[in-house]
Amino acid sequence: MLKPIATVLVAVAVLGGCNSSTPPAGQPAPANGGAASKPVADAPLGTSITGTVSVRDATQVGEGARLELKLVDVAQPDIVIAEATEAVSGQPPFRFTLNFDPARIDRSKTYILNALLFDGERRFVPGLQSPVLTHGAGSTIDIALNAEATPGEKLKEEFGKLKAQIGGMRRIQDAYLDGDLSVAWDGFVDAGGHVRYMRVNTELGEGDKAVRSNTEYAFLDDKPMVVFKKSSGTRVGWDASGTLVLTERNGGSVGDDEVKAFHADALKALAMGQAKAPKKK
Numbered sequence: 130m131l132k133p134i135a136t137v138l139v140a141v142a143v144l145g146g147c148n149s150s151t152p153p154a155g156q157p158a159p160a161n162g163g164a165a166s167k168p169v170a171d172a173p174l175g176t177s178i179t180g181t182v183s184v185r186d187a188t189q190v191g192e193g194a195r196l197e198l199k200l201v202d203v204a205q206p207d208i209v210i211a212e213a214t215e216a217v218s219g220q221p222p223f224r225f226t227l228n229f230d231p232a233r234i235d236r237s238k239t240y241i242l243n244a245l246l247f248d249g250e251r252r253f254v255p256g257l258q259s260p261v262l263t264h265g266a267g268s269t270i271d272i273a274l275n276a277e278a279t280p281g282e283k284l285k286e287e288f289g290k291l292k293a294q295i296g297g298m299r300r301i302q303d304a305y306l307d308g309d310l311s312v313a314w315d316g317f318v319d320a321g322g323h324v325r326y327m328r329v330n331t332e333l334g335e336g337d338k339a340v341r342s343n344t345e346y347a348f349l350d351d352k353p354m355v356v357f358k359k360s361s362g363t364r365v366g367w368d369a370s371g372t373l374v375l376t377e378r379n380g381g382s383v384g385d386d387e388v389k390a391f392h393a394d395a396l397k398a399l400a401m402g403q404a405k406a407p408k409k410k
Contacts (some may be wrong), residue, residue, distance in 0.1 A: 174231040180270040181213040183222035192218045194248040198227050203239045207278045210225045250279040281375035284366045301405040324402035346398045353395035365391045
């Protein structure tokens with residue numbers, strides 16, 4: 130049973146040792162008896178990259194959205210080989226064509242196509258890098274983007290985390306009367322003596338006609354961070370630089386004058402809390 134197998138192996142060895150000019154089956158013979166055709170790696174690069182950009186979860190993109198494309202060397206992403214910005218709207222995917230100068234491409238390097246989609250405050254970013262042009266990547270690509278949290282959404286998340294941490298902070302509290310206005314509040318101070326969070330309950334008037342409110346305040350670096358008025362479901366917030374990034378209300382919008390009033394109330398609450406807080410370190 131082993132003899133036929135041995136015969137085949139000898140035949141294969143003999144054929145492999147022959148220096149024949151006959152090309153393997155399935156490959157064309159070199160023209161005019163010359164060398165084999167150019168490898169794919171040396172094929173022309175072309176002058177454009179084409180493809181589509183899609184958004185995961187099939188998000189509808191509003192009017193005024195824009196798609197930014199940049200071709201870069203992965204080792205030097207700050208050097209842009211080619212770029213384009215296109216206005217987009219409606220339902221992704223969006224088709225694109227990005228022209229580039231092939232003379233700027235080094236075949237030994239790796240290039241990627243960065244895509245960013247901006248829709249109002251919402252930004253969509255790629256989950257993975259998108260290689261193109263060299264090392265067999267080609268000039269046609271499909272890119273999938275993920276929605277990134279807006280600055281306002283990130284601030285709301287920070288607010289929620291802060292509330293979860295107040296159990297480890299020092300609590301301060303007070304109450305006072307000012308005519309028909311009754312105010313009771315408590316606050317929480319971090320290890321450095323900074324007031325980070327306060328709850329202020331007010332009652333104006335008496336009995337059934339009394340108007341009550343409950344407002345939460347968060348602070349960062351002794352500046353207002355978030356104001357949340359529970360009765361109206363209103364939230365306003367500012368980032369570390371003091372820029373307004375969060376305005377929302379159940380069933381409506383928040384006007385500029387009201388934002389200013391919330392900011393002023395937050396400063397008053399902060400001063401009230403700091404007066405009771407231990408000295409800052």
